Amino acid sequence: xxxxxxxxxxxxxxGAIVQINCTYQTSGFYGLSWxxxxxxxxxxxxxxxxxxxxxxxxxxxxFLSRSDSYGYLLLQxxxxxxxASYFCAVRSPDNxxxxxxxxxxxxxxxxx
Amino acid sequence: DTGxxxxxxxxxxxxxxxxxxxxxxxxxxxxxxxxxxxxxQGPEFLTYFQNEAQLEKSRLLSDRFSAERPKGSxxxxxxQRTEQGDSAMYLCASSSSxxxxxxxxxxxxxxxx
Numbered sequence: 001x002x003x004x005x006x007x008x009x010x011x012x013x014x015g016a017i018v019q020i021n022c023t024y025q026t027s028g029f030y031g032l033s034w035x036x037x038x039x040x041x042x043x044x045x046x047x048x049x050x051x052x053x054x055x056x057x058x059x060x061x062x063f064l065s066r067s068d069s070y071g072y073l074l075l076q077x078x079x080x081x082x083x084a085s086y087f088c089a090v091r092s093p094d095n096x097x098x099x100x101x102x103x104x105x106x107x108x109x110x111x112x
Numbered sequence: 113d114t115g116x117x118x119x120x121x122x123x124x125x126x127x128x129x130x131x132x133x134x135x136x137x138x139x140x141x142x143x144x145x146x147x148x149x150x151x152x153q154g155p156e157f158l159t160y161f162q163n164e165a166q167l168e169k170s171r172l173l174s175d176r177f178s179a180e181r182p183k184g185s186x187x188x189x190x191x192q193r194t195e196q197g198d199s200a201m202y203l204c205a206s207s208s209s210x211x212x213x214x215x216x217x218x219x220x221x222x223x224x225x
Binding site: 031035045100101103105 | 168205215
């Protein structure tokens with residue numbers, strides 16, 4: 001089977017830095033994705049890590065350690081508009097490499 | 113707007129009725145996915161198409177659910193004899209051949225009374 005764990009909620013203030021962790025258990029692994037979803041909206045792609053290390057895209061960075069089955073999303077210089085749910089998703093070799101299993105999501109609240 | 117559209121955006125139906133949803137992916141994307149999402153949960157995989165071929169269907173998907181993608185363009189998801197437990201957001205996503213980035217549509221929110 002496949003399972004992912006994320007904290008259910010995280011709260012931080014504007015301008016701060018926050019890290020959202022994701023641990024996974026899968027029978028196979030191609031990569032780890034992160035998506036942002038605002039209330040009532042659709043998930044929006046943020047990043048994808050196939051190899052160990054840090055990927056940086058503007059204020060957002062994502063890290064992967066395949067040996068630890070662990071990754072995190074780092075959000076810097078938090079803004080009110082970053083208040084949303086964040087999902088990690090594992091891409092596995094199942095389904096012709098198109099199996100994406102999503103975590104339960106972390107709700108981020110950014111306070112003024 | 114990701115370029116993926118879904119119709120309708122909202123659907124209210126009575127238990128036992130059939131419903132059909134449509135998804136128009138980004139035109140050059142050959143991969144199309146359907147997901148179901150309930151409140152407070154992540155998207156749950158339902159089925160996947162590469163071009164017109166339905167390559168995978170979740171074991172969790174009952175026989176009341178069927179999906180098509182004629183000519184490898186738009187896709188439809190039909191739910192027959194709806195049940196209250198089918199109430200959820202139904203999301204469609206598409207991706208190119210590299211497959212690592214999925215672009216989601218706005219979803220169809222279904223309420224079964």
